[in-house]
Amino acid sequence: MIKLPEIRKIDLRRSTVAAFAITCGTVLVCGFVPWYFLIPFVCILPFMHKRHQVCAATAFTLALLCSLLHLALDAQKRVHTPARAMQISGVLRCIDKRCSNLPELPPLNTFLCEVENEDFSFTATVFLPEKRRLFYGDTFTFTGNVTPPQNAGLLYSNGKISGEIPPFYGNCPAVSVTKYSATERKFSFQRKIFIVRDILLERLLSKIRTPAAAAMAAKLFFGAADAIPGEFNEYFVNTGTIHLFSVSGLHVGLAAMFILILLAVFPFRLRYCLAALFTLFYVLLSGSSLPAMRAGCMVILWCILKANLFPGAAWNALMYTWSVFLLISPETATSISAQYSFGVTAALLLLSEKMKWIFSAKTNFVEQFPRTSPGTCQMSRANSRIRTAAGTILAPVAAFAAGCGISLFRQHNFAPGSVPANLLVVFISPLLFGTMFFKLIAGAIFPWCDAFGAFILEGTFQLLVEITGAVSAAFSFFTIGAPPLWSVILFYTFLAGTLGAKSRKIPLISSFGTVAVFLLWQNPAFQATPFAMAISSDSSKPPLLAIVYPAGKTAYIADVPDNETGSAAAHILRKNGITSATVYTSSATDRSSRGLKRLARSIDLSVHQPAGDGKLTERFLRNISMAETKLNKLPPPPDFSVPERDSVKFRPFDWEISSENSSSGRVIKLKSSAGKVYTATLPWCSKPVVWILELK
Secondary structure (H helix, E strand, C coil): CCCCCHHHCECECHHHHHHHHHHHHHHHHCCCCCHHHHHHHHHHHHHECHHHHHHHHHHHHHHHHHHHHHHHHHHHCCCCCCCCCEEEEEEEEECCCCCCCCCCCCCCCCEEEEEECCCCEEEEEEECCCCCCCCCCCEEEEEEEEECCCCCCEEEECCEEEEECCCCCCCCCEEEEEEEEECCCCCCHHHHHHHHHHHHHHHHHCCCCCHHHHHHHHHHHHCCCCCCCHHHHHHHHHCCCHHHHCCCHHHHHHHHHHHHHHCCCCCHHHHHHHHHHHHHHHHHHCCCCHHHHHHHHHHHHHHHHHHCCCCCHHHHHHHHHHHHHHHHCHHHHHCHHHHHHHHHHHHHHHHHHHHHHHHCCCCCHHHCCCCCCHHHHHHHHHHHHHHHHHHHHHHHHHHHHHHHHHHHHHCCCCCCCHHHHHHHHHHHHHHHHHHHHHHHHHHHHCHHHHHHHHHHHHHHHHHHHHHHHHHHHHCCCCCCCCCCHHHHHHHHHHHHHHHHECCCHHHHHHHHHHHHHHHHCCCHHHCCCCEEEEEECCCCCCCEEEEEEHHHCEEEEECCCCHHHHHHHHHHHHHCCCCEEEEECCCCCHHHCCCHHHHHCCCEEEEECCCCCCCCCHHHHHHHHHCCCCEECCCCCCCCECCCCCEEEECCCCEEEEEEEECCEEEEEEEECCCCEEEEEECCCCCCEEEEEECC
16 A cells, blocks of 8 residues: 555544444444445545554544443343323323423423333323323322333335334323322432523513413424424424424524623633533523533534633534544434534534634724735735634534534425425524523613513524425425435534644535535435335234325325224335325224324325225225225225225235235235236234335
8 A cells, every 4th residue: 555645644633533433333233224335434544643543543443342332232122111001000200301380381291201100200292181280300199090102014025024113102101090189208319490481581581472482492492392382383394494493402502602702801811711601500490401412512622612711612522522422322323413513513613623713803994015025925914814713613603503404304204394404494593592692681681681681582483483384385286305424423413524624625526416416416316216015913903004205295195994003004104205195995894994193194095985895884984084085986996995894905006015815924926017016925913914025
């Protein structure tokens, strides 16, 4: 191998190399990527300095060992929860951090509580017999009924079970309380913090006349109150900006930025030490969620490094915190909240690092000529610094927006408008936090500022709603392909290069590379291909058969026999961007249409009346009504038939899919117009078994 000159080698910070190596090791062991995706990383190693190679090898090995240890420990965990629905009594303690005693905020419908008795100890969603307020730490003795979390679906391919779909209704048991009585509660530090939070919330929400604005303010700034109002929820979900109402890196970073601005009159070191304390206090007030703690650690470490004049404070704070959290909690590598926290905290910290370059640019027009004068040289250096700062700022903002799109896709919530909407959120969020600080501080000193601040806060939330609504409407007709896995790896590579490079050109190159990755996976070549799907439950119910066309955002479905099948289908269709479906039922009975309501929550349905099946039953009509869809009186096409009770044949367009029962399982056959046949036997199982095959 030809030894490259020193100047040609990549000039990265060792903390960046270590963080990237730990990320690669973690995602490899956690099964996020196959081993061959590490080939680009290995190809980069010869171009690194020797000290970087040693750093990367050590960090990668450490990540492998830590991740394997975590996998071994997770395999030994035993969840002490009831395996079936039953009556239970014991003690429950409210641990819901959304709770508030303020009358301006509506009480919660359900509470997250710790449930304990002699046999079980678990966390559950609790339903009380009447609507009342609970506060964090409230303790009760109770009697009620517990329902375990619903089963997930099993993915079937190549003759065996290959994976599992996440639980349909969440992985938390539900407890319906019938009788309860308050008991003595234990001391809780978090409860004291939330009492202080209610005092600040009362000050913030005073004179706000719109209940929706009050609820959104409490949720966005402090994580209090329930979900945002239903009439606006669709806007934020469709644009992939619902994460705005979960306190994470954006909130912690902006709060720290405004605190530093307010403390500008203090000495340098004292200012950053106080900012670290205020950031810690804000993380505690917001409920100490994992994303907030992660971002808080980054900001606090950055403040400490800045106070001690540590070089490269922003880069090192970000990378050291990221590495530590990956080693402590490997699932951070594939967590959507981690990417939001990391991306936006990086953008804010780097912005603060580069702003001093922009404000320090002094122009002396008298000394600009001749070109060799000190004034001209100074201006030239200042312009170079501004370009470098602009490139470095562009990188994390673009990376954050692209990361949102990629992360949302991986969480099956990807929306075409998610990237531009998240860019807009980056720019409107400082206005929201600036208004909050004005309302809390100026409103407390000058009464007339309180009413003015309330007016501005309501107007800012109205602006946020209007923007997300406009983006949702603008992108509702677009179809954007899902990002391939290699683009996720390239995204992290470019982000690491942008944050860690000390030279001036690499951040700008990485910025354009990050944007290029985002543009590449919108190419038509990456559009999802049509596929056939079968979901089998027990033999007494017909299977769900479907032919899906992602490019047209539509699907043709035969039978939705139960809620579990409907939920599994909704999960897969939503993941592939399907917005509408045509449903044919093999019979006018409950067994062919019971899951329509569950499927209709995510997909717009058009249901066709079964032909030659006698009178429609009351249960069948009730299922149609509960799904809030109309029953199409037109008969199904002639290629939809039910030869026998245990078999269904379905042929939309060029493909025919059919099923029949056998002793070993449900036999699914897929036949193309050219006569090619694919066959799979889905085993009988207590969970829905899902079979998917691409139509090529």
